[in-house]
Amino acid sequence: MLTDARKLIQQASHIAVLTGAGISAESGIPTFRGPGGLWRNFRPEDLATPEAFARDPILVWEWYQWRRGIIAHAEPHAGHFALVALESRKGRTGFTLITQNVDGLHDRAGSSAPLKLHGDIWTLRCTCCAHSWVDLRPDFNPFPPACPECQSLARPGVVWFGESLPQDTWRLAEQAVTFAELILVIGTSSVVFPAAGLIPLARHVGTKVIEVNPEETPISDSVDFHFRAPAGELLPLLLE
C-alpha cells in the first residue's frame, strides 16, 4: 500500500495537501475533537463564535491566550518538515498547502504561503476599525488587548463558527483541489465545513485522495488510501 501511494505521489504533477489539528498533535498542541480534544472540556459555542465573544470577551481571550502559550512552546515535527521537502521537490506550481490550523507551525517549518482557511492565532483584528496586526506575545498587557489605532477591543484573527472564510484564500483552495491530481488529507476529522467540502469536490473531478489519520473519519471509506498512523511517523515514510 505504501509503495502504491508513493508512486502516486511521485507521478502527480500537482499535489494539494489539506491539514487539520491532528498534524500538530505530536507537537503537543491539543486537537479539537477526540480524546484530549479541546471541545471535550469546552463547548465551542461558548468560545468560538462571534456571539460568545460579544457575551464574554474576557473568557474567550483567556482561552486564546492559554492556547497561544501552548503553541509558542511547540515545535514543528518530522511531518511538517516532510511537507516542506515535498514542496521543494514539486516546485511552486506543483504543490499547494491548505491548512485549517491557526498555529503557524507550517510557516515555522518552512512551508511557503500555506492557505490558512481559518485564519491565524498570532493575528489580531480590531472590532471597530479595519486594522489588523501581528502580535507574537503569549501574554497581553493590558488584557484584553486593544487596537493600537483606535483603542477599541481587539479580537483573534481566526474564523469562528458562523463566520465566512477569507474569500480569496477559499477560492485558491478550491482551484488547487480541482487542479491537483492528488490530495493528501492529514489530521482532520473532516466534519467542519466548508473545509471538509474540499474533499468531495476533489473526488468529483477525479482527484485521488490519500488520508493520514489514526482514526476513521466520514471520508475514510471513500478515499483511495487511508493510512491509520500518526502524521509525524507516517509522512516521512510516505514522502521520502
Ligand code: BJW
Ligand atoms: C491525528 C493525529 C496525528 C489526532 N496524526 N492525525 C455545512 C454542513 C453542516 C454545517 C455547516 C455547513 N457549512 C457551514 C456549516 C457550519 C459550520 C460547521 O461546519 N459546523 C459543523 C461542525 C457541523 N461551519 C462554519 O460555521 C464555517 N463558516 C461558514 O460556513 O460560513 C458560511 C456560513 C455561515 C453561517 C451559516 C452557514 C454558512 C466556519 C468554520 C470555522 C471553524 N473554526 C474553528 C476554530 C478556529 C479558530 C481556533 O482555532 O480557535 O476551526 S472550529 C475547529 O474545527 C477549528 C479547526 O480548524 C476546525 C477543524 O477541526 P480539525 O482540524 O479537523 O480538528 P479535529 O480536532 O476535529 O480533528 C483532529 C483529527 O486529527 C482527528 O480526526 C484525529 O483522529 C486526528 N489526529 N492525532 C494525524 N498524530
Ligand code: ZN
Ligand atoms: Zn481599531
